Amino acid sequence: MAPNDSAETTGSATSTTAARRKAARYVVxxxxxxxxxxxxxxxxxxADSGDPELPKISAQQLIEKIAASDTQQLSGTVRVSTDLGIPSLGGLAESFAQSAGGEQGGSSAAPKDRLTELASGTHTLRVAADGPDKQRLSILDSAAEYSVIRNGDQLWAYDSKSDEAYHATTDKAPDAGKHEGHTAPEGVPTTPKALAEQALKAADSTTSVTVDGTAQVAGRDAYKLVIKPKQGGSTIGAITVAVDAKNGVPLKFTLSPSSGGKAVIDAGFTSVDFARPAASSFTFTPPKGTKVTEADEAKAEKNVEKGPEGLTGLDKIAGGGGAKVIGEGWGAIYAIEAPAGEGLPSSEKNADVPPAAQQFLDSFGDKVTGKFGSGTVFKTRLVNALMTDDGKVYVGAVTKDALVKAADNAAN
Amino acid sequence: MSQAEVAPVRAGRSRSPLWTFGILRSELATTLRRGRTLALLGVLAAVPVLIGIAVRIQTSDGSPAGPPDGGGPAFLSQVTNNGLFLVFAALAVTLPVFLPLTVGVVAGDAIAGEASAGTLRYLLVAPAGRTRLLLTKYTATLAFCLTATLVVAVSALAVGALLFPVGEVTTISGTRIGVGEGLLRAGLIAVTVAASLIGFAALGLFISTLAGSGIAAMAATVGVLITVQILDTIPQLSGIHPYLFPHYWLSFADLLRDPVYWDEIVKNLGLQGLYAAVFGSAAWARFAAKDITA
Known part of the structure; x- marks a missing residue:
């Protein structure tokens, strides 16, 4: 009886303590x-804090370091983020290619189709190289991977998702440079090194090249080389290349637009290893039962390559007839007579473009008028194009105003 | 009187490792021998059989497995070349739904089932302590995760070897590894898949301590699973995706790259550990102070 009494009298006190103790447990x-x-x-x-302390170095010395770099062997993981300000370039490029190039053999493993994916979004790539003859590049996908493997004159591409392979035999030495182009359309970042070379090629009187501090990239100390256009009017704000302080290998490439905001292209190693990659990385034998598409012949392949792929379209159109270059350096504008220009999805070229498609195209553009008459400006974060109503196209990595000015000058 | 009361308790404490093993063993036996558990394992074992037979029938005329553009479940298109890929395909198919569903049933039932059956108080009469009982329940659930995954993997391996050729494995990077290493990686993948369920099992256990009946706990656990998986597919919510427990589940496929890409696997395991810590301690906070009325 006594215990019960005491329980009743102390009841309220115990329950508050118990409740407090109960609540206290949830703190864990x-x-x-x-x-x-x-x-x-x-x-x-x-982890980000503190850029590495490195001896001062001039831009000239740093570029020499890059040029002198004889690193032939490396493997690593690259993260590429591209934001060109286009809803989805993958789909767009595909529709361009279909209208321009027609049938393409329909293998999901054909390198061109897959590598244009890199022109938008964020991707994780793995690269490995062992000398000039052996390279591989893989795009890591969810539970799948797309690999392009080059070993001497053999070029294989393997798409594990559809279990299809693509095979091309290439002429050996003289073509070596070109094959870079086969495995990756120009303008699409694959390795930071290729990108840096492209950027440095443009360096001349129009460009300021400086070394701006240091950074840590993929756990390695690096110098930051900053390349900026001297003239105004360019959409490109600055190009930053992080160069390994030890061996001069470019580790990270960033292209920021002059309009500010997120980088247009940001490609950098997240991990890198300069040891020789395993030889097995560069051999590929298609598994039994895998569908293999052979590249018919070099010429057919080149035709396929002709489809506009992002920025390459520009170079090619510039090289072809009917185009001239206005200005120089960063402010260069390509002026093209549209009816002669290849591969642009203009209504002038295909009279039978459905009106809906035309409307769709127009919805991307801004109407502008000037001395040249009127036209439409198609804007991305990097490249802008002005298509006048009388069929001229002005394209360049310049602002809308610069395009209108160029068109005005041309009209005079 | 008081001496007699104290003596067994002391004996129990001094034999505590054995004691833990004892309740764990009995818990494992009850969990795994339950008819419901056996039925769940049977369903899991049937999934690879179904996939294997379907692929076999579809490809018997030489047509490739799966849609031509490589859609459908991961690894399905490689199954015809190599039966070992049926292990990966089956795990990729069962991981998003079937495996967590069965784990949800077992974890949700762990405490709430005992409570609704009225057996929880008898369990607590044993001088094991609530914390230890909870740990035992969690360990038994994890053991079920591993068992379920292994059932899928072994069934897939058997069916794959029976219906398709088994040979050198072409990794998804395009390089080749021998059968032995392929089997090793398959084993590693099964363990990784089982480990991917650690976080969800803890979540299920927590829900089980909240609910009054086993069915309610199972339904709530599975409901949470489905909700989180839907959230994981909404692109506008990409900011929270890295913190959702199923987000890195498919990273087990990275074990099939050459060299293995560890980044996401490590992220997955870290995330599972975090969920286990948060919901495990929440389950403890709830259960250790709960009024047991049934």
């Missing part, structure tokens, strides 16, 4: 979650 999961959140937030910030 909340604390665990809090610590985890703090760790996730803080660790990258701590």
């Amino acid at each position: 999961p909340v604390a665990v979650a809090g610590v985890a959140a703090a760790t996730i937030g803080l660790v990258p910030a701590l």
